[in-house]
Amino acid sequence: MKRIIFFLAILILTSLAITVFGKEKASVAPVNLTCEHLKNPASLDVAHPRFSWTLQPTDESAYGQRQTAYRILVGSSQQKRADHFGDMWDSGWIESDNMQLIEYNGKPLRSDEKYFWKVAVKDENGNESGYSEVAKWSTGLFSQEEWTAKWIGTDKAYDPAEGPNKIYDPWFRKTFDLKENPSKATLFVASVGYHEVYVNGKRIDDHVLAPAVTDHTKRARYIAYDIAPALTSGTNVIALWLGTSWSIFAPYATADKPRTPLVIAQTDIYDANDRKLARIATDQSWKTYPSPNKLIGNWGFGVGGYGGEIWDASKEVEEWNLATLDDRNWKNATVYTPALELSTQQVETNILIDEIHPVAVESRPDGSYRVDMGVNFAGWTQISVQGNPGDTIRFLFSEREQEEITFGLMNAYVIGASGKGTFENRFNYSSGRWITIKGLRSAPKKEEIKGWMVRTAFDDAARFECSDPLQNWIYNTVKWTFENLSLGGFIVDCPQRERFGYGGDAHATSETGLFNYKLGAFYTKWLEDWRDVQGTEPMTGNMNDPEWARKQEGSGRILGGGILPQTAPTYHGGGGPAWGGIVVTLPWFIYQHHGDMRVLEDNFEMIKGWLKFLDTHVENDMLKRYGARWDFLGDWLWPGATSQGMNNYSDENIFFNNCYWVYNLKTATQIARVIGRTEEAEQWARQAEQSSKAIHAKYYHPDDHNYSDRSMRSLSAALYGDIMPAELRPKVMERLAEEILVHKNGHIDVGITGGAMLFKVLREEGRDDLIYSMTSQTTYPGWGLMRESGATTIWEMWEKDLPGHSLLHSSYLYPGAWYIDGVAGIRRDADVPGFRKFMVRIPKLTETQISSAKASFDSPAGLIESSWERENGRITLNVTVPPNCTATVLFPDDNGKTVHVNAEHVKETGRKEGYILFEIPAGKYRFSN
Incomplete structure (x- = not known):
């Protein structure tokens, strides 16, 4: 009895302590802080950056954890006392469950400063969490006028008439004295061509091939380097090493700059009292000397390729980047005045x-x-x-x-x-x-x-594994291929032959990218590249016009208006409406994935311009062919395409591109409605409806519910654009199923663009059986044949042995999204962007096809996990819903079997298309029948 009384007293005292000294421990804690999609980014030139976080449960066995309020503190110093930390911004307690992309609303930010931030939240019971760990970001230079440095280079320039490049990658250096060790010094460096930074012989940062690839007719991106730790009292030297690379790329040739590597850099150096000691900036006083390194060949597709590099050890100069070097025999740098906008590199480095x-x-x-x-x-x-x-x-x-x-x-x-x-x-x-x-x-x-x-250097976001070794091979090989294509803040078509950012290929990669990696900053940067190239004619737009060669052996004329080339930031190469149309599709994908409204707003005028350009080629509510030979491609590299010839002059191609155009119009309509652009939304919706009717009337074959040339790509395009009356869509879907399973014996019969359409349609329709049929084939054409042939990357074509084609390419990466949202079943909710609400659906696959699958997906709203298994007719499903999220589980309705759930609060909420539905809040769940 005494023991019972003792424990009761302890419980009472604990309860009193909680009441007197504070509330109960919160059920969640904020973690994974990011700013503009990046972890602790440097040199942001965004006046109102946006903050995001996810929530970690304090009790993994609990359910229903939510955020009901947040408070963000932003400080100008990490060392300030806790009660004064928010000297730049204290949001106060905001009653909101939002934890994604919340805009800074404090005092005006200053250039070249560091800022620190942290966040606390209230849970579903109003209990306050502790503050998160402190995150940080630094600002760049907010105005062009703050740049007093000059662009410098050497007096050597690439001349295509002389053949391969002869420029040795140049060194530049500047010596200067400091009276004391500095406490702060940020060196901002932008270059045309790649660069490396050294201070007193020390390499600053370990990234490579910097900066990100950019359209150097318009812009140069700068990177911030913290050089204060490498500086000392006395004589110092800042040394820059430039790589030729993109500086001689033909489409970037302009009259205001030579084809040679250029650099602009400056730093303000401060003492411990924040007093400026010096500004060091590039100008003609910098010294330059050729390094032992040189580009082999040229730089570009069709002009000798990208070669490689040669190192001549006989030309080495010891201590070239040390202050002790006597550089009196080095030349002075040459000053240039290119008309380039300077903006920060708001994407991870290589x-x-x-x-x-x-x-x-x-x-x-x-x-x-x-x-x-x-x-x-x-x-x-x-x-x-x-x-x-x-x-x-x-x-x-x-x-x-x-x-x-x-x-x-x-x-x-x-x-x-x-x-x-x-x-x-x-x-x-x-x-x-x-x-x-x-x-x-x-x-x-x-x-x-x-x-x-x-x-x-973006982060991984997903893991996947299933019972089928071939599917695992495809998934892992798709990811390996994707990563090998993601150099310089955009996805190249191939890293060896062209290195271009094709819009059409992006349709085959972007959702695979979003479901498997954290690409918010990456794709935001790429869209800025597309804005930069808008108004430039595609490379081969009018090859017979003598004025087309404005940029010598590459690209086309600046036309202005909404026209888009086929690639960005490289604008070089062929394509068609589905290439330029990525500027509509990609912002919408990012919005669905991240809930990012700004990406829709920032790109709306580009979208509007693109659709206005297409309007100039519309007749009788249908898009007609425009441009020259390579400017109106439809599907690309379907099985046997090279032997059949390009179809860009065929009537089938007119149909294909019209279906894609309607998809663009419908997607743009959704974008316009989200951001309140009612007039444009109504205009595009009306055009989409009228054009759908016109296309359907001309190309529909009622005898077999088919379209155009009755190919798989035509069926895919029709369903992708949803051009048919609603009552016909199920019949057209069944005709597509017949085409895959019967006419093609389960094989795929589309290429890059048609394949992206096909897989998007089948994923949204829940036809995992049809996708599995195509991905499980080991004979031509298919991914299984690649595996049987010893491939370690995904090929450019379904055929391996045609010469001149790449074996590491962006062509067929579209299954990568399906493994996460199809096989593992982690699906976006179309009505709630950003994964605050999502679905988990076990695919309609037999036990002999795939008997188990598991995946984790680190979504923008937190870690989602799905693991399911079919064994002897019994199905089990394990699901993790992160805090502040809800999910709809679609569990197979298996002959009336009862579904058991490990949580009493979970009840059946409905039945749909062969599934039993359950709505579940945050927590870990197990379903079985």
């Missing part, structure tokens, strides 16, 4: 990732050595060599085992006086699996050869 080691080294009869890296990849290599001084060692890259070199990609190393050295990339990258080494006198050692994939 990094080296996934170190790759060779699996075999073969000696060949001609004295060369063949290195098998075991996987096709795009990136850097490091290879140690030895020989006689002056020997040139060549490294030839190939995607194909039977070919010594593909796409002209090679590197070289000229051995210096020591007789040995190490080649490593600096301002270019290669792509391939096999490396043929020529010029060595003895076999290279496997342990002295390394490779790395190079890609933009």
